[in-house]
Structure formats: structure tokens, C-alpha cells
Amino acid sequence: MGGGPSTFAIKSHLKAGFPVYATEQAALTINDNIEKVKAFGIQIVSEAEAKKLASEENAQEIVMQDFNPVSTSAALSTFEVQMPTNFAVAVQDHGNAPEKSNRIYRFELLRELIDKGGKLENFVYKPEEIPEAFTRMKAQADSLLKAAGSRKTKAVFMDTGPAAIFGALTDPAAVQPAVVVNIGNGHTLGALVNENRITAVFEHHTFLMNPEKLQDYVIKLADGKLAFEDVFEDGGHGAYIKEAFGFEQVRSILVTGPKREILEKLSESEIRKEISNKLHFAAPFGSMMLSGCFGLLAGFLEKYPEPSINLINH
Numbered sequence: 264m265g266g267g268p269s270t271f272a273i274k275s276h277l278k279a280g281f282p283v284y285a286t287e288q289a290a291l292t293i294n295d296n297i298e299k300v301k302a303f304g305i306q307i308v309s310e311a312e313a314k315k316l317a318s319e320e321n322a323q324e325i326v327m328q329d330f331n332p333v334s335t336s337a338a339l340s341t342f343e344v345q346m347p348t349n350f351a352v353a354v355q356d357h358g359n360a361p362e363k364s365n366r367i368y369r370f371e372l373l374r375e376l377i378d379k380g381g382k383l384e385n386f387v388y389k390p391e392e393i394p395e396a397f398t399r400m401k402a403q404a405d406s407l408l409k410a411a412g413s414r415k416t417k418a419v420f421m422d423t424g425p426a427a428i429f430g431a432l433t434d435p436a437a438v439q440p441a442v443v444v445n446i447g448n449g450h451t452l453g454a455l456v457n458e459n460r461i462t463a464v465f466e467h468h469t470f471l472m473n474p475e476k477l478q479d480y481v482i483k484l485a486d487g488k489l490a491f492e493d494v495f496e497d498g499g500h501g502a503y504i505k506e507a508f509g510f511e512q513v514r515s516i517l518v519t520g521p522k523r524e525i526l527e528k529l530s531e532s533e534i535r536k537e538i539s540n541k542l543h544f545a546a547p548f549g550s551m552m553l554s555g556c557f558g559l560l561a562g563f564l565e566k567y568p569e570p571s572i573n574l575i576n577h
Contacts, residue, residue, distance in 0.1 A: 269293070269327070277304045284308045284316055289327050291398055295365070329354065329403050332410035349417040349567075350407060351559035353426040355450065356399040370491070370501040372396060373464055376425075377505050381461040383575065386425040387562035390418055419563045423555060424452035424466065430558030431519045432456065433574045436543040438514040442481050443545070445554065446520035450500070451477070455484055455507060459575055462506040465489055467499030469522050477525060478535050485510040510537065517545040519554040 270293050273283050283305045285293070290300045290307060301307060308316065317324035336346045356372075357365040372394075376385045388394075390404040400420050408416060427445035431437065440457040451472050455463035463484050483489035487507030495501045516538060518526055526534070527544055534542065547557045561574040 273305065274303065282306060284313065284322075286310055286313050288402070292327055295398075328406045330407045330410060348415065349563070350411070351419050351421075351556075351563040352403055352407065353421045353423045353555055353559055354399050354403050355423045356397045366495065366500045368396075370466065370495075370503060373422075373424075373466070374503040374505075377461055377464065377503060381505070382459060383425075383429050383561060384565050386421055386429070387565050388420045389566055390420070393420060417563075417567050419559070419566050421559055421562050423447065424450065425454075425461070426558035426562065427519060427555040428452065428454045428456065428461065428558065429459075429561050429575060430547055430554035430556065431517045431545040432459065433547040433557050433561065434517060434543070434545040436515055436545065437517055440485075440508050440513050441515045441517055442485055442513055443517045444477070444481065444519070446472070446477075446518065446522040446525055448521050451520075451522070453480060453484055455504075455513075457506075457508060462508075463487070463489075463502075463504040465494050465499070465502035467494055467497070469525075471498050472525060474525055474529055474533060478538055481516060481538065482510050482535075485513045513541060515543055516541045517543050519545040519551055521552065523551070 273293065277283055285300070285305050285307060286309070287297060287307055290297060290305065293300050293303070293305070297307065313324075316322045330352075332346070339346060357369040379385045388400070390408060393401050393404055395401070404418065404420055407418065424445060427447070428443045431443045431445070432441070437443075439459070440455065442453060442455055444451065444453040446469060449469060450466055451469045452464065452466045454461045465480055465484055467480075480489060483493075484502065484504070485507060486509055487504050489502045489504065491501040491503065493502065523544060526542070531539065544551060545554060547554055557574065564572055564574065
């Protein structure tokens with residue numbers, strides 16, 4: 264993980280005249296196409312060569328990982344909390360697509376999961392179930408389980424978008440058919456859900472969204488009129504509609520995510536009447552900022568059932 268900020272720092276380092284070395288696996292955070300990484304001036308080395316370089320005085324080793332067990336344990340210990348035994352993790356994974364747009368490929372992966380059924384179980388993976396295409400997710404699983412160092416560790420992995428969608432469905436206001444929108448810091452994902460199945464979805468970059476566009480997307484998605492090109496050509500990832508029921512059939516519109524203010528701060532006159540009548544700002548178990556976490560918990564219970572706990576009605 265890292266993407267933009269990591270790549271910008273590397274390019275600055277190279278521009279200053281200093282060398283950069285990377286293992287092939289680490290280089291994937293810069294670009295899925297290794298030849299393009301080499302074209303930047305980065306030298307690809309083996310794991311053995313990387314270890315040798317790290318031992319030299321004029322070289323600095325930088326480990327690319329999302330989960331640092333030492334720092335996480337230290338942070339928790341401040342509050343007298345021990346490291347957990349089990350983990351539920353969400354990452355946004357664009358998939359490995361060396362020869363095509365990451366935006367297109369990510370949407371192909373989402374469409375495939377919806378075509379398989381669109382249920383929670385289709386979006387949750389145990390470590391050994393993670394598809395090869397999800398390189399970011401697999402890297403996270405590998406580093407986390409290596410750090411955990413216990414065969415008893417139970418872990419599940421999800422994409423951030425579906426985790427937030429299914430988490431929002433644990434809110435009592437979630438009456439289906441529903442449109443659920445997660446307005447994240449980087450991406451906005453909207454899904455049409457019925458009987459706990461995602462049947463249609465769109466994804467865009469949050470900085471390109473505005474209240475008018477978002478409300479238009481919600482209605483078009485439910486009506487089955489939002490085309491992939493409408494979103495992709497606007498700079499977003501795309502849209503896919505397997506099944507739509509019509510906006511009139513939608514019983515609730517649930518909005519969550521750290522950038523929900525796009526709709527939350529609007530005056531009554533700025534929200535379309537047909538939307539305001541169904542609009543809820545989802546706060547599952549009292550916390551809007553934990554929608555994704557409750558989706559992860561629901562996913563964990565899908566893979567490791569606890570008969571006494573039921574977050575989402577099946």
C-alpha cells in the first residue's frame with residue numbers, strides 16, 4: 264500500500280540523484296507493470312540482494328506494510344489493551360492489472376463478485392481464499408499472519424467499500440430494498456441492496472463528487488440508468504447494474520463515511536424531495552464512523568459463525 268505519496272517521495276529521491284532499489288513485490292505499490300517501475304529509474308533486486316543492501320551504512324531499508332505489530336501493540340498497551348488473537352481487515356484493492364487501467368480492472372473484480380451472488384459471503388476471504396489478483400490484500404494477509412505468529416489466529420479480509428456497505432446495513436433504519444452510499448476520504452461507493460445482496464454498484468473519486476451529482480447517481484442507480492461510461496468518463500471507476508428495482512421501490516437511502524457531509528450539511532431545499540423522504544445517515548450501534556468495522560465483524564462471523572450473534576438478518 265502507499266500508492267501516490269510513496270511514489271512521489273521515490274521520484275523526489277531519484278531526482279536528487281540518489282539510487283532507489285526495490286524487490287519486485289514491493290515495486291507493485293508503485294505500478295503493476297514492473298517495466299514501468301524500471302523506467303522510473305528504480306533498480307529491481309532480489310530479496311537476498313535487498314538484505315545485503317540493507318546492511319550497508321549508506322542504505323536505508325524501508326519496509327512497505329500496512330500492519331506494524333510493534334507500534335500497534337505499543338499503542339494498545341497505553342490503554343492497557345492486549346493485542347487481539349483474531350483479525351478482520353479491510354483494504355482497498357485495485358487488483359493486479361499490468362496491461363490495463365486499474366479503475367477498469369477494479370470494477371471487473373467487483374462485477375464478478377456481484378455476479379456470483381452479491382452476498383456478504385462473496386466479499387469476505389480467509390487468508391487462503393484471497394484471489395491472486397488482490398495483491399494488496401494478499402500482502403496484508405501475509406505480513407499480518409507472519410507478525411501474529413500463531414496458528415490459532417483467525418483472520419478475514421474484505422475490500423473497504425463492501426465492508427462499509429454491509430456495515431451500514433446493521434443500522435435499524437436499513438429497510439430494503441435500499442441504496443447504501445459510503446462517502447470515503449478517497450472514494451465514494453454506492454450500492455443497491457435487496458435481501459442482503461448487492462445488485463448494482465457505482466464507484467467514483469470523492470473529490471470529484473458534489474451534492475447534485477451524488478443525488479443524481481443514487482436515483483439513476485436504483486432506476487438502472489447509470490452507465491459504466493457515465494462514471495468512468497467523469498474520472499470515476501464505473502458502474503455495474505445486474506438488477507435494478509426502480510427508485511420508487513427503494514425504501515431507505517443510507518449514507519455513511521467520513522465525507523458524508525457532502526449530503527449531511529445540505530439545507531432542506533438542497534436535497535431532492537424524493538431522496539429526503541428516504542434519507543438516513545447510518546450510525547450502526549451508535550457510531551457512524553465504524554460502519555466498515557461492523558461490516559468486517561459481520562464478515563468475520565460469516566466465516567467463523569457464532570450462533571448467538573446475528574448482525575445482519577439473512
